[in-house]
Each structure stands twice: as structure tokens, then as C-alpha cells.
Amino acid sequence: MASFDLEWAGLKQQAAGSPEMHLASAAPDGGSGGGGGGGGGNGDLTSDKAVWNRASKDLAGLSTSVKGGVGALETGQKGAALAGVESAAAQAELYQSWKTYLDSLAGKCTSLQGPLEKAGQGQYENDEAIKGGFAQIDAQYKDTPATGGSDGGR
Template sequence: MSWDEWEQIKADVAARESTGMRLNQHPAGQDGSGSSLTDGLRSSKKAWLKAGEGVGSLRKGVSTALTQLEEGQSGLGAPSGCLSAEAQRSVFSSWKRYTRAVSGRCGSLQEVLEKVGHEQLKTDESVRAEVESLKLAYQDTEAVGGSGAGKGR
């Protein structure tokens, strides 16, 4: 895969992200109704389902990018002593693992959002528990180079 192809893939993904996703929420009623999880806001089933759909589209985009990345690697062959080929294979392997993890995370979050939309998770506590389990299952690692604390910015 040439550098220009990689830049084009990144530009395509960035263009898709620019459309964004909106959740249509309404303020809590005068009677104090509304969810403590949403800080006093009420939302519709449609909003939760739309959020799940949006996360699902992110998953599809990640899968498409991974497919394109794999296709670009197909002619590389065995590195056999070529340092740049070995480095490229290592980077590809790392990104393949990463994109699969992102896809899995999107799928899990999509499932939770859709359960809320279909009222299978009816209480704030059940929603909070599902989100916490996702946080534990997909806990991020520290950024390379540390947290950046103490650097002059």
C-alpha cells in the first residue's frame, strides 16, 4: 500500500465522521420526571436506537478500513531480511489487532444502546451497569510516552 493510498483512506474516514450523530433529547417535565443518568433529560426510544445505529455505522467503517488495509498488504510476501518489509508487517499486525478491538467495542456499545431503545434495559441502574461492564472489558491502555503530565504546554 502506498502512502497516497493510506492518506486517501484516512481522508475518506474523516469525511464520514464529519456528518456526526445527534441525539434528540427533551428537557425533563415540570413534574421532575427524567432520568438521573441523563441529568434530568428524557429521551425517546428512537434516540437510543439512532445512537445504536450510529455506533453500528462506525463499526462498519472500521471494518471497511481493515479490509482495505488487508488488501493493501496482500502482495507484500515474506519479509526475508528486508527491514522495511518487516517493519510494515509489524505495523500492519498491530493495526489489525487494534481495528478488530475497536470493531468489537463498537458492537458491544451498539448492543447496549439498542437494548435501551427496545426497553430491555429499563432502569438507570441497569444501563449504568452495562456501560460499566463495557468500560472494564475495553479498558484502554496508557498512551505511548506516558500521560504527558509535567510537559510544558
């Protein structure tokens, strides 16, 4: 078997040649980037509040689904605890372990919703501040026409 370093180098080389592995950037006009023109890497990468909000909403949906799973687990548990049966005791212990895990997972999903929205808001505000800063520089330092006449369409 190849060493980790060789295997990692091979994976990186594969990823570099794979179009699916390239980051697509947002188009300057606000449209989606990456389609046509050869993908990302043109310096126009921006954050999008809608994406962060969507991730937050998706987590809310996941939390709801997990809570539904806990409910189904609880329903299935009813009547399973027969006194004196070893498998019933093991099953009750397994049930409690899964219930604890799923309750914790649902709680984590819920607790991540707010921070995701705030992260998106902070990045959006940062993008707008950066864009505004460059616009101010562009307004202050206009390019001057080339000396020596026309560039001949070059």
C-alpha cells in the first residue's frame, strides 16, 4: 500500500483535474458563476446571505426530522420492557442511548441556526464594505487616457 503522502498527492492531483472540484464564483452581476466562462478563480467570489439562511433553515428541517425520529423511537419502545427478559433490558439500554444521541443531535441543529444566519450577515456586510471601499478608490483615482493617441484597438 502506498504511503499517506503519495496517496494524498494522487488525490490532490485527481481533484485538480476534476471540474467538479473547482470552486465556482459568483458572477459580478449577481448571477450565479461557474457556468460558461471556465469556472471560478476570477476574484469575484462573494458571500450570499440567502445561502447562509438556507443552511439555517435546512438545519431546522433536520432538527424537526430527528425529533420525529425520536417520537417514532419512543412509540416503538412502548410495551418492549418485559420484566425478567435480558434482551428487553438490553433493548431498553440501547433505546436510551439512541434517544440521548438523537435529542443531542436535534439540539445541536437548533443551536447552529442562529450562528449560521449571523455568519452570513457578517460576511455579507463585509463584502459590501469591501465593495464600497473599492468603489471609493475607483472614484478617487480615475484612470487617465493612454498618452500617444489611440491604442489601435489593442
